[in-house]
Amino acid sequence: MGPPGRIAIASLTDKRSRTDIRAAAIRSGDRRALARAITLIESSRSDHRDQADALLAELLPYAGGAVRIGISGAPGAGKSTLIEALGLYLVGRGHRVAVLAVDPSSSRSGGSILGDKTRMELLARDSAAFIRPSPAAGTLGGVARRTREAMLVCEAAGYDVVLVETVGVGQSETAVADMVDVVLLLLLPAGGDELQGIKRGIVELADIVVVNKADGALKAAANHAAAEYRHALAMLRGRFRDWRVPVLQCSAVEAQGIGEIWNKVEEYRAVTERSGAFHRRRADQARAWMWNEIEEELTDAFRSHPQVMEILHRLERAVSEGTTTPTAAARRLLRAFMGDRRA
């Protein structure tokens, strides 16, 4: 179904050279080339997808050099303020910082959580920082994939710290935890029940907990909250035998306690690199990522299969109502999908 050989080769070499030029520009630190590459990655056009894959293959050998930090926490916890404070602290120490985001909701809300850069005005103006809004559209899986790939490109461009912000609701925390080396969970000084309750499942993903807004009137409350959370976390065994999740305090607004956060991140990296957990985690993430994409694609193919579409809705309802067993429904649907390949 492809074009005749000569043209195919021509367009291939053509694409090849374009890829080389792009890759070189990105590695040289050309910010516009970097931004364009991420736009390419975010495109849903299949020819763009092919170009993106070629570019990523070219850049991959130069990726992986950054510390990947996820910033998680409920809306209003002060994630953007912390990212700006931490980002400025790091560029001040000679680091190059890329800020990405995973916000599948942005397709609905129409704009990304990082779209409004005035929230990180100072950092956005710094030449050693690169801020990229969350890809605007698509499923969480799609958004996460594009953010992951954007992270690789940023690393190839020489950014040695990547901060990934989550919107702080739903499953995006998990998606971020699956792509970073360390997850910072930002919490507010315990107030009403809303603030008290750490959303289950999210605290599980945290490697470092930070109580923000430890300033002014809230300083005492933050102290108390930190002690409370420390106590709560002591009940939970950490992800790694060799790491007990610490609870720090900071004031993102006053840029207090930022150095302590960075020190903890470096300590975490040192401990997990020594134990091998750091590289195991990255290898596991990469394999899991591959299998997620495969399963997503397979499920899409399944859901869009004409014979499946004919009966899926009815069977799904029957299963919910308990009028057929999940197993029987699954077998029925699989026969519809596989029939033509099995026989």
Place this chain on the structure above:
Amino acid sequence: MGPPGRIAIASLTDKRSRTDIRAAAIRSGDRRALARAITLIESSRSDHRDQADALLAELLPYAGGAVRIGISGAPGAGKSTLIEALGLYLVGRGHRVAVLAVDPSSSRSGGSILGDKTRMELLARDSAAFIRPSPAAGTLGGVARRTREAMLVCEAAGYDVVLVETVGVGQSETAVADMVDVVLLLLLPAGGDELQGIKRGIVELADIVVVNKADGALKAAANHAAAEYRHALAMLRGRFRDWRVPVLQCSAVEAQGIGEIWNKVEEYRAVTERSGAFHRRRADQARAWMWNEIEEELTDAFRSHPQVMEILHRLERAVSEGTTTPTAAARRLLRAFMGDRRA
């Protein structure tokens, strides 16, 4: 590829009537018929699988009537002792109790955690109780599926309480939480760090926490532990807005505090039925179960596809080592699998 029509129909009606007889025997409370039906469900022979599906379809209208209780907790927490105490308490109050187990490890250990019935001698001897060891072999997915189906058959047989024990390691807790209405997490009075630390992810699944061995020398420790866990759990928001996970104490050995546990289960059921969460959870479980089976089957078909098998191992290693992107590897593998259907 099937047999000629007449024979097919014959064997079909034949199977039909056999199914009717089996179903009737099970519903009449024939324990041997029940045991045989579960053996049929556990069989991996495809003709048995067809018979099992037919039987389940026949029994499904009579299933769903039991309270499904998962009993989770680390090995040594006293799960079996609690199950016997709770089971005897319930049969004493006129309930009919079925005890099942999810123990994928039993394929390795060679026997099920419930295989040694002497651990529940009194309950095993009670005519109002039915104890079934975990299916001996297979993946967690397979074991869970068979346990789920055994649960339906037990319900059709008139058991109004189903207790599902987990082996208390690995993912079996999640599998059990996905098939029951309420999860009891059994804990030991806090001792060494091993006992202190609630394994992350498991506490997340608990609807009711019970500190066991609140007797003799450990009574004080149990009180202390209960307070500690209560404090820790207060930090975590429950699965449902309208339910705060309570922390109870009991002595399974001395059958103390068993009534309180049952009262909490009934309270939990009342609260979640009022809010609709109870039935939502069952419907979600059924749909999720169906999709799990579909995804498992699809992944199996994928992994066993000849063109995929040719390149999978190499690509998976390349992804782990970071020499290719997960996306590129996934696309490459999907082309190998889908090629023949897409073109």
